[in-house]
Structure formats: C-alpha cells, structure tokens
Amino acid sequence: MIKVEGIHKSFGDVRALRGISFDAPDGKVTGLLGPNGAGKSTTLRILYTVLRPDEGSASIDGNNVVESSLDARRCTGALPHGAGLYPHLTARENIAYFASLCGIERNNIEERVDSIVDLLEIRDFADRRTKGFSQGQRTKVALARALVHDPQNVILDEPSNGLDVMATRSLRELILKLKDTGRCVLFSSHVMQEVAALCDDIVIIADGQVAIDDSADGIREQTGCDDLEDAFVAAIQTVKPE
Amino acid sequence: MIKTVFTVFAKEVIDNIRDRRTLASALLMGPLFGPLLFAFVINLSIERSLSDVEITLQLPVIGAQHAPNLVRYLQSRNMEIVDAPEGREAAIEGVRTGVYDVVVIIPEAYGEQMADAMPAKVELISDRANTTADREARRVRKVLYAYSQELAAIRLSARGVSALVLRPLNIDDIDVSTPSGRSGILLGMMSYFFIFAMLMGGMYLAIDTTAGERERGSLEPLLALPVTRDRLILGKIIATCLFMALSLMLSLVSFFFALKFMPLQQLGMTPNFGPDVVVAAFFLLSPFILLGAAVMTLVASFTKSYKEAQTWLSVVLLAPTLPILVVSLLTLRPRLEFMFVPSLSQHLLLIDMVKNEPVNVQHVAISVTSTLILGALLTWLCARLYRREGLLG
Numbered sequence: 001m002i003k004v005e006g007i008h009k010s011f012g013d014v015r016a017l018r019g020i021s022f023d024a025p026d027g028k029v030t031g032l033l034g035p036n037g038a039g040k041s042t043t044l045r046i047l048y049t050v051l052r053p054d055e056g057s058a059s060i061d062g063n064n065v066v067e068s069s070l071d072a073r074r075c076t077g078a079l080p081h082g083a084g085l086y087p088h089l090t091a092r093e094n095i096a097y098f099a100s101l102c103g104i105e106r107n108n109i110e111e112r113v114d115s116i117v118d119l120l121e122i123r124d125f126a127d128r129r130t131k132g133f134s135q136g137q138r139t140k141v142a143l144a145r146a147l148v149h150d151p152q153n154v155i156l157d158e159p160s161n162g163l164d165v166m167a168t169r170s171l172r173e174l175i176l177k178l179k180d181t182g183r184c185v186l187f188s189s190h191v192m193q194e195v196a197a198l199c200d201d202i203v204i205i206a207d208g209q210v211a212i213d214d215s216a217d218g219i220r221e222q223t224g225c226d227d228l229e230d231a232f233v234a235a236i237q238t239v240k241p242e
Numbered sequence: 243m244i245k246t247v248f249t250v251f252a253k254e255v256i257d258n259i260r261d262r263r264t265l266a267s268a269l270l271m272g273p274l275f276g277p278l279l280f281a282f283v284i285n286l287s288i289e290r291s292l293s294d295v296e297i298t299l300q301l302p303v304i305g306a307q308h309a310p311n312l313v314r315y316l317q318s319r320n321m322e323i324v325d326a327p328e329g330r331e332a333a334i335e336g337v338r339t340g341v342y343d344v345v346v347i348i349p350e351a352y353g354e355q356m357a358d359a360m361p362a363k364v365e366l367i368s369d370r371a372n373t374t375a376d377r378e379a380r381r382v383r384k385v386l387y388a389y390s391q392e393l394a395a396i397r398l399s400a401r402g403v404s405a406l407v408l409r410p411l412n413i414d415d416i417d418v419s420t421p422s423g424r425s426g427i428l429l430g431m432m433s434y435f436f437i438f439a440m441l442m443g444g445m446y447l448a449i450d451t452t453a454g455e456r457e458r459g460s461l462e463p464l465l466a467l468p469v470t471r472d473r474l475i476l477g478k479i480i481a482t483c484l485f486m487a488l489s490l491m492l493s494l495v496s497f498f499f500a501l502k503f504m505p506l507q508q509l510g511m512t513p514n515f516g517p518d519v520v521v522a523a524f525f526l527l528s529p530f531i532l533l534g535a536a537v538m539t540l541v542a543s544f545t546k547s548y549k550e551a552q553t554w555l556s557v558v559l560l561a562p563t564l565p566i567l568v569v570s571l572l573t574l575r576p577r578l579e580f581m582f583v584p585s586l587s588q589h590l591l592l593i594d595m596v597k598n599e600p601v602n603v604q605h606v607a608i609s610v611t612s613t614l615i616l617g618a619l620l621t622w623l624c625a626r627l628y629r630r631e632g633l634l635g
Contacts, residue, residue, distance in 0.1 A: 045462075045634075048466040049465075049466065050462055050465045050466060050631070050634060051631055051634075052631065070468055070470065071468075073466060073467060073468040074468035076466070078463065078466040079463070080459070080462035080463055080466065082459045083459055083460070083462065083463045084458035084459025084460040084463075085458075085460060086253075086257055086458075086460060087458070088256075088257045088258075088260035088261055089253070089256070089257060089260075093256075097249070097253045098463075098467060100249045101246060101249055101250070101464075101467050101468075101469050102467060102468060102469075103246075103468065129260075142463065145463065146463065146466075149468075
C-alpha cells in the first residue's frame with residue numbers, strides 16, 4: 001500500500017513536482033502515466049527513498065519514506081529506470097548479492113534465488129556473467145534482483161523500455177502474477193496502451209501535477225473521449241503550466 | 243551491521259578480482275613500476291660512475307708525434323689515441339657537431355717550448371653544453387693537469403726545490419656518510435613508489451564506488467535496498483583498502499628482490515632493506531592506506547563520470563609527492579612537526595630505516611596516529627557525502 005500526499009520537489013529552479021497525491025492499494029496495479037519530463041521518475045525515486053520530498057509526505061505500508069526510510073525500503077522492491085547490473089558477476093550472483101543485502105539468511109539465499117530465477121524464467125543465462133546481456137535479459141535480472149526479498153510493494157520505473165514483444169508480454173504476465181498474490185504494483189510508463197491493458201488505476205501526471213486519477217473507464221468518462229490516447233491528451237491539457 | 247559490510251566487501255573483492263584492469267593496476271602496475279624505474283636509474287648512475295675509471299677513452303689527438311711523453315702518459319691513464327681530424331678547423335667543427343666528444347691539439351712548437359721550460363701550449367677542444375661530452379673532456383683535462391703538475395714537480399726537484407712547495411695546502415676530504423646513509427639519497431624516491439603503488443591498487447575500486455556504479459546504473463538499485471548507506475560505503479572502502487594493502491605488500495616484496503639484483507655496492511651503498519625492514523615498512527606505511535582510500539573515494543564521488551574520476555585521481559596520485567618534494571629540495575631533517583603530515587612522515591621514517599639510523603619511536607607513534615585519525619575523519623566525510631541526493635548525478 002503506497003500513499004502519496006501532496007509532495008513537492010524542486011531541483012534548483014526547476015519545480016519537478018507540484019503537489020502530487022495518489023494511492024496505490026494492495027492487490028492492484030497502479031500506472032503512473034505522463035509525457036516525458038512530467039515527474040514520473042522523480043515521484044518514484046522519492047518513493048524508493050533515493051530522493052527526499054521538499055514538502056508533503058509519502059508512505060509505504062505506513063512507513064514514512066523520510067522518517068522510516070529503511071522500513072519503507074524493506075517492504076519495497078524497486079526497479080529504477082535503466083537499472084544496471086555488475087558485469088563481472090553472473091546473473092545469479094547479482095541476485096544473490098541483493099538478497100544478502102536485504103538480510104536474507106545465508107542458508108536461504110540459494111533457495112530464494114532459485115525460485116526467483118524460475119519465476120522470471122531466466123535459468124538459461126543465470127550462470128553467465130552479465131556482461132553482454134541483451135536489454136531484455138538485463139531487465140529480467142534487474143527485476144529478479146528487486147523482487148528477491150519478496151516485497152509487498154513493487155515499484156517499476158518504465159520497465160518495458162527497450163523490451164521486445166516477447167519480453168514485454170512476459171513482464172505483463174509477471175505484473176499480473178504479482179497482483180494476484182495481493183502485491184501492490186506501481187509502475188510508470190509513457191505508453192497509454194500498455195497502462196490501459198494492465199492497470200486497475202491510472203494516475204496521469206503532467207508538469208508535476210496529477211491531471212486525473214481513475215480507472216481506464218473512469219478516465220474515458222471524465223474526459224469524454226472514447227479513445228484512450230485522446231483521453232490522455234485531453235487530461236494532460238487540463239494541467240496549467242506554471 | 244558487520245554482516246552487511248562484509249557482504250559488500252566480499253562482492254567488491256570478487257567483482258574486482260574478475261576485472262582485469264583493476265587487477266593489473268593493483269598487482270602489476272604499481273608493484274612493478276617502482277622497482278623497474280629504480281633499477282633503470284641505478285644502472286644509469288652506475289654506468290656513469292664506472293665510465294670514469296674503467297672504460298677506455300677514445301681520444302683524438304692532433305700532432306701526437308710532437309709530444310711522445312705526453313701521449314704515453316695519456317695512454318697510461320686508460321686513454322687510447324685515435325685518428326684525429328685534419329687540422330684545427332675540422333676539429334672544432336667535429337666537436338661542435340658532436341662527431342667528437344673532445345679533441346686534443348699539440349702544436350708543432352710544443353717540443354721547443356718544453357725544452358725551453360716555457361709553458362707549452364696544448365689545446366683542448368670541447369663542448370661544455372654537451373653533458374656527456376663534457377664528462378669526457380673533464381677527464382682529459384684532469385689528466386692534463388696531473389701531467390702538468392708532475393712535470394712541475396720534476397722541474398723543481400731538478401732545481402733543488404722540494405716539490406712540496408707546490409702543495410701549500412694538504413686537503414683531506416673526510417666523508418662521514420655510511421654506505422647505508424648514502425643509499426638514503428637515492429632511495430629517497432623509494433617511499434613515493436610505495437605510496438604510488440598503494441594508491442594505484444585501490445584507484446579503480448574507489449572510482450567504482452560512486453562514479454562507476456552511477457555510470458553503470460547500478461547505484462540507484464543499490465541505494466533502494468533496505469541497507470544504510472554507511473554500511474555500503476564502509477564495505478567498499480574496506481575492499482579498496484584490501485587491494486591497496488595487497489599492492490603495497492607486493493611492491494615491498496618486489497623491491498626487496500629487485501635490490502638483490504642491483505649492484506648497489508659499486509655505488510658505495512648498502513641499503514638496509516632486509517625482510518625485517520620490509521615488514522616494518524609495511525606497518526609504517528599501512529596507516530596511509532585508509533587515508534588514501536578515503537581521499538580517492540571522496541574525490542571520485544564528486545566526479546560525474548568514470549573518465550572524469552580517472553583524471554582527478556591521477557592528480558591525487560601525485561599529491562603525496564608534494565610534501566616529499568619540498569622537504570627533499572630544502573634537505574630538511576626529520577622534525578616532530580613533520581610527523582603530522584601524511585606521506586611526508588612515512589617518507590622520512592622510511593628513509594631513516596633504510597639508512598639504518600635509529601628510528602624515533604615518538605615520531606612513529608605520531609605518524610601512525612595522525613595519519614589514522616585523518617583517514618578515519620575522511621572516511622566519515624565520505625559516508626556523509628554518500629548520503630546526499632546529488633550522489634545520483
């Protein structure tokens with residue numbers, strides 16, 4: 001369960017976020033949708049605690065991301081945008097390193113890594129060093145790494161970037177699997193169709209503000225557009241730039 | 243706490259052992275660079291000092307037939323008279339263009355002037371701007387002076403005057419330096435090699451901690467884990483220290499063996515560099531490891547990319563030479579306050595050890611503690627900076 005309440009964030013003179021609020025409940029997939037530079041990554045970075053909000057607050061399973069950031073991270077698996085691997089380690093070692101850092105007992109690490117390797121279907125290349133992996137392989141390993149401690153909340157920043165059709169499809173299946181086990185999944189994208197196909201709730205943000213927060217059908221209704229793409233464009237135009 | 247730090251440490255060690263570049267710079271570059279350069283310099287100076295006595299000098303003499311005695315004298319001083327250029331002009335031109343190092347001209351009038359006991363003219367053509375040629379010229383000049391002195395003495399005796407008249411002063415030059423002491427001068431640069439090798443060993447790890455992880459995109463996932471950043475940076479700095487210690491150890495050992503193959507005795511040097519000194523030097527220099535690791539990590543954390551970090555760290559590699567250089571140029575003796583300056587204190591103490599002079603225990607204590615405290619402070623600063631948002635670039 002992720003709660004975001006009125007967060008602001010500036011980088012120098014640039015006001016990246018101007019009061020973002022939304023909820024991402026358990027057992028649902030929430031999509032953060034917006035054009036480039038809308039503030040999607042900044043919002044997610046605040047949620048996985050590498051950035052601090054200037055104003056407002058956010059919490060994950062009740063843990064404030066500033067005051068109890070360690071606890072917030074403990075119940076979160078994050079896949080940052082363009083997440084990189086350690087090229088000299090094998091895929092399995094990459095995952096095991098994160099498992100160990102997450103505090104999983106030494107004896108359980110192997111078992112845990114094995115199960116996540118199966119979940120993401122990466123057994124074929126799990127024992128190869130990750131140098132020279134394709135984008136799809138890299139994303140899968142990075143995702144496995146983020147999920148190795150079995151987090152209740154999953155935050156994915158543009159996970160489908162650079163993936164081919166097959167990889168996108170298996171990612172979609174994985175997200176639905178996570179949802180079915182009662183996880184809270186929050187992911188960002190700039191592709192309307194992808195979000196519409198997966199998400200129970202869609203938060204459209206533009207210029208650092210929430211333009212609309214509703215289900216796909218609700219968005220169609222609110223904007224009066226049948227086509228989701230038109231709805232998206234209509235929604236982001238409701239936000240007035242500074 | 244310890245478990246997390248160890249996890250990071252173990253991963254960094256494995257990761258970097260598999261990285262050929264890191265391994266080469268830690269275990270090859272640093273430890274080999276010093277001894278090789280050192281061997282080169284030593285051999286060069288041995289060659290130079292030997293050339294004075296042992297190598298036969300090829301000396302072109304114009305008009306050798308006019309002074310058979312002088313020629314014989316030159317030959318007896320390990321000089322071989324070789325064919326000279328035709329005439330004085332050609333000789334000057336030859337020396338100027340570097341064909342000849344030095345040419346001696348004995349004019350026709352030599353015999354006559356000698357017989358009249360008048361100063362007999364001998365010309366020595368050399369180029370003082372040319373250092374190698376000038377060394378040869380100096381050698382010839384010295385022999386000519388000696389011959390001149392010898393003749394003067396004979397002439398005085400022939401006139402019933404003691405040759406001692408020509409020596410109003412009896413200069414006795416007493417050199418108090420011991421063979422170990424003389425080594426100190428040349429081995430002074432040794433301490434920098436060790437510090438250099440040490441820093442090289444950890445350089446890539448220090449870059450990897452921030453700039454490297456960031457460039458690879460692995461920093462953000464790492465920071466999103468439920469681990470405090472202090473533990474991450476601590477594990478990384480300890481791994482950096484391990485590689486630096488390894489590099490330092492290897493360079494000490496390689497120096498130990500390299501010195502065995504250097505004919506230092508010929509230069510009148512016997513450096514005190516046995517196995518016990520190797521061990522002592524390691525402990526003397528090791529406080530610098532933490533300091534070096536912290537400084538390199540600190541500098542790398544401000545850079546935007548791997549390349550930029552490399553550039554800045556090569557400056558850091560040179561920084562420890564500065565205090566050493568200043569003190570060497572001013573030839574200052576070890577003093578209490580110098581012991582508070584890292585790299586300088588290690589340098590001075592190491593030189594004392596190599597010179598086989600008693601090492602001041604108080605100095606060692608100050609050097610070790612002050613360097614360690616500074617290292618710990620900078621490590622703490624690294625950890626502070628690792629917490630800032632700007633780290634993500």
